[in-house]
Amino acid sequence: MSTTDPRTENFPLAAESREAVEGALREQRPLTPTERVIAGVEAYTPEEAAERTLANEMLADIRPGVRQPLLINLGPNHPSTHGVLRLIVELDGEVVKEVTPVIGYLHTGIEKQCENKTWWQAITLVTRMDYLAPFANITAYTMSVEKLLGIEVPTRAEWIRVLLGEMNRLASHLVWLGTSGLELGAMSVFFYCYRERDQLLDLFEMVSGERMNHRYFQVGGCAQDLPPGFIERVRAFTDEMPKRIDEYEALLTGNPIWKDRMKGVGVLPAGDLLALGVTGPTLRAAGVPYDLRKVAPYSGYEHFEFDVPTSTEGDSFARYLVRVQEMRESLRIIRQVIDGMPEGRVIADDRKVVLPPREELAYSMEALIHHFKLVSEGFMVPAGEAYAPIESPRGEMGCYVVSDGGPKPHRVHMRDPSFVNLQATAPLCKGNYLADLIAIVATLDPVMGGVDR
Amino acid sequence: MALIPPPGAPIRRSPRNDERVDWDLRDPLAAEVSKGLLTTTVEKAIAWTQTSAIWPATFGLACCSIEMMHTLSPRLDMGRFGAEFFRGTPRQSDLMIVAGRLTQKMAPVVRHIYDQMLEPKWVISMGACASTGGVFNNYAVVQGVDKILPVDVYVPGCPPRPEGLMEGIDVLRRKIGVNGQVPSSELIAGRRAERLAWEREHADELAALREVTAGHDVQQPGEPPVVEPVVADAEADAQARAEGRGDAG
Amino acid sequence: MSDVSAQIEAVTPGAVVAEFTHVGELTVEVRKERIVEACRALRDGPGQFALLSDVTCADFPDEPGRFRMAYHLASIQTGSRVRLRAWAGALEPEIESVTSVWPGANWMEREVYDQFGVRFAGHPDLCRILNPLDWSGHPLRRDYPIGGEEVQFTDAV
Numbered sequence: 001m002s003t004t005d006p007r008t009e010n011f012p013l014a015a016e017s018r019e020a021v022e023g024a025l026r027e028q029r030p031l032t033p034t035e036r037v038i039a040g041v042e043a044y045t046p047e048e049a050a051e052r053t054l055a056n057e058m059l060a061d062i063r064p065g066v067r068q069p070l071l072i073n074l075g076p077n078h079p080s081t082h083g084v085l086r087l088i089v090e091l092d093g094e095v096v097k098e099v100t101p102v103i104g105y106l107h108t109g110i111e112k113q114c115e116n117k118t119w120w121q122a123i124t125l126v127t128r129m130d131y132l133a134p135f136a137n138i139t140a141y142t143m144s145v146e147k148l149l150g151i152e153v154p155t156r157a158e159w160i161r162v163l164l165g166e167m168n169r170l171a172s173h174l175v176w177l178g179t180s181g182l183e184l185g186a187m188s189v190f191f192y193c194y195r196e197r198d199q200l201l202d203l204f205e206m207v208s209g210e211r212m213n214h215r216y217f218q219v220g221g222c223a224q225d226l227p228p229g230f231i232e233r234v235r236a237f238t239d240e241m242p243k244r245i246d247e248y249e250a251l252l253t254g255n256p257i258w259k260d261r262m263k264g265v266g267v268l269p270a271g272d273l274l275a276l277g278v279t280g281p282t283l284r285a286a287g288v289p290y291d292l293r294k295v296a297p298y299s300g301y302e303h304f305e306f307d308v309p310t311s312t313e314g315d316s317f318a319r320y321l322v323r324v325q326e327m328r329e330s331l332r333i334i335r336q337v338i339d340g341m342p343e344g345r346v347i348a349d350d351r352k353v354v355l356p357p358r359e360e361l362a363y364s365m366e367a368l369i370h371h372f373k374l375v376s377e378g379f380m381v382p383a384g385e386a387y388a389p390i391e392s393p394r395g396e397m398g399c400y401v402v403s404d405g406g407p408k409p410h411r412v413h414m415r416d417p418s419f420v421n422l423q424a425t426a427p428l429c430k431g432n433y434l435a436d437l438i439a440i441v442a443t444l445d446p447v448m449g450g451v452d453r
Numbered sequence: 454m455a456l457i458p459p460p461g462a463p464i465r466r467s468p469r470n471d472e473r474v475d476w477d478l479r480d481p482l483a484a485e486v487s488k489g490l491l492t493t494t495v496e497k498a499i500a501w502t503q504t505s506a507i508w509p510a511t512f513g514l515a516c517c518s519i520e521m522m523h524t525l526s527p528r529l530d531m532g533r534f535g536a537e538f539f540r541g542t543p544r545q546s547d548l549m550i551v552a553g554r555l556t557q558k559m560a561p562v563v564r565h566i567y568d569q570m571l572e573p574k575w576v577i578s579m580g581a582c583a584s585t586g587g588v589f590n591n592y593a594v595v596q597g598v599d600k601i602l603p604v605d606v607y608v609p610g611c612p613p614r615p616e617g618l619m620e621g622i623d624v625l626r627r628k629i630g631v632n633g634q635v636p637s638s639e640l641i642a643g644r645r646a647e648r649l650a651w652e653r654e655h656a657d658e659l660a661a662l663r664e665v666t667a668g669h670d671v672q673q674p675g676e677p678p679v680v681e682p683v684v685a686d687a688e689a690d691a692q693a694r695a696e697g698r699g700d701a702g
Numbered sequence: 703m704s705d706v707s708a709q710i711e712a713v714t715p716g717a718v719v720a721e722f723t724h725v726g727e728l729t730v731e732v733r734k735e736r737i738v739e740a741c742r743a744l745r746d747g748p749g750q751f752a753l754l755s756d757v758t759c760a761d762f763p764d765e766p767g768r769f770r771m772a773y774h775l776a777s778i779q780t781g782s783r784v785r786l787r788a789w790a791g792a793l794e795p796e797i798e799s800v801t802s803v804w805p806g807a808n809w810m811e812r813e814v815y816d817q818f819g820v821r822f823a824g825h826p827d828l829c830r831i832l833n834p835l836d837w838s839g840h841p842l843r844r845d846y847p848i849g850g851e852e853v854q855f856t857d858a859v
Binding site for chain 1: 511512513514515516518519520522523525526527528539541553556559562566588589590591592594611612614
């Protein structure tokens with residue numbers, strides 16, 4: 001795209017620099033820091049470029065051998081950045097001076113599309129936001145819609161949500177541990193973790209029919225009851241899993257290389273993390289026992305006994321330890337759920353919102369009408385707004401829904417923990433080595449699907 | 454019912470029935486020569502080596518990339534097909550698995566990475582989003598990665614099971630296996646007609662060969678072709694073409 | 703008047719426009735010029751709303767204020783929550799940035815700017831975050847078309 005602005009007239013801008021300049025030109029404002037970093041040196045005017053060269057020369061005069069900063073670009077396709085995250089890093093030698101995360105490479109427009117779907121169709125879409133925590137996504141969404149509708153969720157459904165949510169936490173932490181190990185050179189951990197994750201996905205498949213992106217929870221409860229034999233298989237899994245976690249710890253916790261790369265890397269005081277909005281294991285590793293399951297119990301978490309693991313170091317190693325400990329606590333909760341699973345309905349008995357049982361369609365005219373209305377038009381949600389926060393594997397995941405009283409949401413917004421936590425990358429990395437940046441990003445555990453939505 | 458054949462009886466093997474892949478192994482001359490030698494063309498030899506060492510690029514976009522990682526897991530182990538070696542740089546990879554939704558912002562990057570890969574290169578479009586846009590039909594998502602890249606294999610699913618991706622890689626291997634492309638049925642029929650003509654021409658020599666090789670453990674050449682009508686059609690077509698009548702029917 | 707509103711009023715009198723509780727959630731609507739003072743009052747006040755959970759927006763094209771900002775605040779100690787609301791204005795929507803109170807508001811406000819076109823005065827780095835930098839239009843506005851390709855047989859439904 002050609003432009004007559006003097007800033008860009010004489011410079012053959014790379015497509016990307018042009019992009020960065022374009023938006024600022026359109027709004028007639030100077031480049032912001034992020035845009036300036038993305039545009040790179042090509043966006044300097046001739047005068048600016050001359051000025052900077054002069055400044056460098058003068059510096060070199062005063063202090064011979066002074067080093068110039070080096071800009072390198074990690075991503076968006078980088079083997080160690082957890083997906084399509086792009087980090088523009090300014091280095092002084094090997095030390096990170098500045099990091100600018102650039103996100104949006106997986107921006108899927110889910111929030112916009114939810115506004116064009118009915119309330120129950122939107123569940124399919126929100127599942128695919130944070131793709132490592134599909135059950136957490138749906139729980140947050142359905143809980144906020146249930147709040148607006150004023151529906152009571154049956155106890156059994158709540159317990160099933162807790163059960164699957166905790167299994168989801170295990171599966172998510174296993175991916176985190178496996179890939180973090182892979183990124184820091186401990187490849188065998190990946191195979192160990194994925195071995196157990198496969199078992200978990202088998203259980204998910206048993207209950208929902210899909211290995212990922214399950215659409216198992218409905219507004220009002222769960223789509224179906226647990227299949228026969230499920231509880232027994234979960235019990236067998238929970239009996240076996242603690243030994244497996246011991247195996248991971250045997251591989252990593254005492255491993256001198258792992259400790260060297262993790263200890264003392266990426267520390268930020270709890271106050272700073274809180275000001276940045278960071279939640280989840282990252283905040284707990286810095287000593288703040290903020291866990292929504294304890295602080296503001298939802299979905300029946302008040303019935304279960306578990307601890308919130310914390311640490312005071314706040315470095316990458318502490319984050320690792322907290323997550324591993326969380327896996328053990330999740331197992332504790334799962335055991336309590338399967339031991340005390342109550343009987344009863346798995347979905348609320350409200351024909352205006354909940355699909356009638358399949359077999360009733362064969363003989364009941366009302367059921368058929370309800371089914372038809374729900375599937376074709378959807379259910380109406382009273383006007384208002386609601387925000388339902390839950391504790392996802394990465395921190396506080398909240399869903400903010402606004403209804404105008406119709407069959408479609410007016411606004412669906414996910415407060416995704418990855419998005420907010422990722423802001424801490426720059427302050428965490430400053431002053432560390434480039435290789436530590438990988439460890440820091442790995443232990444922040446961002447999921448780009450949730451960051452960009 | 455004798456399950457064990459008497460000593461000295463010729464060993465009968467069931468014919469290889471995957472014509473699309475193994476048609477060259479059914480060539481009688483090749484079968485004869487294969488007792489001592491292996492003949493092939495350079496292209497075929499290279500294609501064969503390529504099928505067993507497809508190195509994918511480490512390139513995951515969204516949910517599907519997690520399932521892509523599961524193909525490396527101990528349960529499935531894509532290493533069995535030589536495709537376990539994920540490379541961090543496009544320069545060292547042969548295969549790009551587009552695993553996940555491709556967004557407008559990412560599309561130029563993906564094309565850039567594809568351009569950096571060296572020939573020969575292949576693309577698998579993994580999952581509904583990469584193939585068609587999937588459930589995301591909106592301003593942000595490119596409706597199918599084939600809008601910007603040539604795609605060799607589409608793997609359906611949301612996300613596909615790891616077994617699905619393995620099947621996709623297997624299809625790709627078959628595709629590469631024969632001179633880089635799957636032989637068309639026309640080509641197979643033509644080759645078979647050619648072979649039968651050759652056999653008729655060399656009937657005496659073949660009979661002599663058969664006598665010589667009667668005691669050996671080799672597949673007996675000159676077995677009746679599997680599908681007669683195809684051959685007949687091909688012959689009729691060839692005859693019709695020779696007589697200048699144009700396409701029949 | 704709730705404790706939360708009282709806290710705000712004590713620091714900046716006249717900031718609270720309305721307050722109500724709906725589905726168990728406390729919402730306080732404040733005048734948009736006072737949003738920073740209100741946030742600071744709640745962060746430092748006895749309620750200890752130290753965590754800014756979320757900043758987001760919703761578009762109401764028929765309302766005079768059109769863009770309704772929502773700030774979700776949480777208390778680490780008690781887990782109590784409050785939602786602050788403010789209307790950003792229909793033409794040239796603009797509101798004060800709360801990045802001076804919580805640096806974590808940086809990306810959240812950038813997202814609202816990117817998706818709704820609400821400008822934040824005093825924001826250190828106000829540029830697009832999710833969409834490409836040269837994108838035109840703000841996708842989450844109600845008048846922005848959803849885009850994509852037309853699906854076959856949609857008209858038959």
